[in-house]
Amino acid sequence: MTPVRTTTEVFAASGLTQAEVERLRLVLEDWQLLADLGFCDLVMWVCLDEGWVAVAHARPMTGPMAFVDDMIGRHAFDDLREVIDAAADAGQCIDADGLEGTTKVAAVPVRLGGRTVGVVTRHQPGGRDRSTSPLERTYGELTDMLSEMLVRGEWPSASAPTGQRRGAPRVADGVIQLDERGEVLFASPNAVSAMRRLGHDGQILGAVLAQAIGGLPRLDGPLDEGLAIVVMGRAAWRAEVTAGGQAATLRALPLTRGGARQGAIVLIRDISDLRHRDEEVLSKDQTIREIHHRVKNNLQTVAALLRMQGRRVEDGEGRQALREAERRVGVIAMVYETLSTGFSEEADFDEIAVRGLRGVIEVARTQGSLDSRVEGSFGWMGPNEATSVALILSELIQNAVEHGVPDGGAIVVRAERTAADGEDILRVSITDDGAGLPAGFRPSRAGLGTRIVTSMVQDLRGTIRWEDNPQGGTTVRFSARLRQRS
Secondary structure (H helix, E strand, O other): OOOOOOHHHHHHHOOOOHHHHHHHHHHHHHOHHHHHHHOOEEEEEEEEOOEEEEEEEEOOOOOOOOOOOOOOOOEOOHHHHHHHHHHHHHOOOEEEEOOOOEEEEEEEEEEEOOEEEEEEEEEEEOOOOOOOOHHHHHHHHHHHHHHHHHHHOOOOOOOOOOOOOOOOOOOOOOEEEEOOOOEEEEEOHHHHHHHHHHOOOOOOOOOEHHHHHHOOOOEOOOOOOOHHHHHOOOOOEEEEEEEOOEEEEEEEEEEEEOOEEEEEEEEEEEOHHHHHHHHHHHHHHHHHHHHHHHHHHHHHHHHHHHHHHHHOOOOOHHHHHHHHHHHHHHHHHHHHHHHHHOOOOOEEHHHHHHHHHHHHHHHOOOOOOEEEEEEEOOOEEOHHHHHHHHHHHHHHHHHHHHHHOOOOEEEEEEEEEEEEOOEEEEEEEEEEOOOOOOOOOOHHHOOHHHHHHHHHHHHOOOOEEEEEOOOOOEEEEEEEEEEOOO
């Protein structure tokens, strides 16, 4: 069985120029509008050496589909091929009836520079025996108008806001048809409902949409600068309007013939629920940042109290213990400071690592100069993981400065993060070019800092080891298992 070719593969085999492919891709970005208005499947065909091959397939979201199986990569069957050939040669829309289980087929050529570069076929499903309603008649007329605009290259426009972006209005949300003066010729039931929710209580049909929108009671805030253009249907653009706590987004599509505007389609969607959810998310983000900010401030207060207490203690182990406690609290405060200034619940640890290394170097008491750098990337971490890794780094760098290179030297921090089994493995090494490990060194019998590091590495389900470098100095390597970013 021959494997089905993808859209990209069919385009690559078509021999079309880059500009021609871009024209076809522009059609694909917005052709869902045509499928929904026409209650039909759309298939785009390009000509290869072996004949017409389907490069894309869209189904309507407003009614039943004509094809269950996807058509991408398939060849046009004989009857359909004749219709496609006729449309491509004539450079105009061609209609046909009763082809392979559909009640109606239309072939719409896509042209560029006077040449047909592809053909879009519209397929209405069989068995549609219901009487044609005003909505269906209007949608059918709009479908034919858009198809003719497609042939003439007047739709879609490269400057139009196409695509299925969040909040973008669709045919099923509400359709309003305007004449060239901006008067409403037709409004779907959903469009009428959207206008009602905004506060419009008059007749929509026959009204000037710009006046209906402008006369809404309790318009909230400054109007969208593009709203006037949209509600008059003068340009392919989007705008939003808010009234009485309700919000709607509108998208205009001018209907043209030979460059002359004959009216417009305006899609309208009630986005009040979306706006409310966005506000909830924003409020949540602001609350989280405020919490991180307060934690940072409280930790800095604790560090200041330890500093003040240390000044009242005579030189010795007590003052040194308070100084180390102040440094550790400061490291945790630095993590929460990073969290409080971003828009994520995670922190970019590369920034924390560089700041932490510089902080230790700046206050280090050494006889000579220190050269330090961070290589590789730590990636993003949540607050708990970032706090633990920051404390581990701080302790190991402090030990390297005090015991490895007290007379000056170099310290290099290297980080590597890889994914494995649903987790991220972080591997870090801290290398100095000092005198090496003291004779008989055993981590289990070392000081408080080393015991803190060992305990935290175990909490992160990692390992740690100290080793002498062959060329001199010490390297400490530790690993940690971190949660993967979603």
